[in-house]
Amino acid sequence: MENHRISKIKKKRKSGFRARMRTKGGRNIISRKRRRGTSLKLRKT
Numbered sequence: 290m291e292n293h294r295i296s297k298i299k300k301k302r303k304s305g306f307r308a309r310m311r312t313k314g315g316r317n318i319i320s321r322k323r324r325r326g327t328s329l330k331l332r333k334t
């Protein structure tokens with residue numbers, strides 16, 4: 290059976306970096322990933 294493909298834009302808007310940074314819970318997820326050292330693709334400034 291064929292899986293439903295969600296569009297890349299919808300996926301990014303729902304669970305992308307910017308969407309995570311919008312909420313307190315999302316920021317916690319990112320800080321947890323940073324502490325754990327999971328690959329979190331961030332722009333180097």
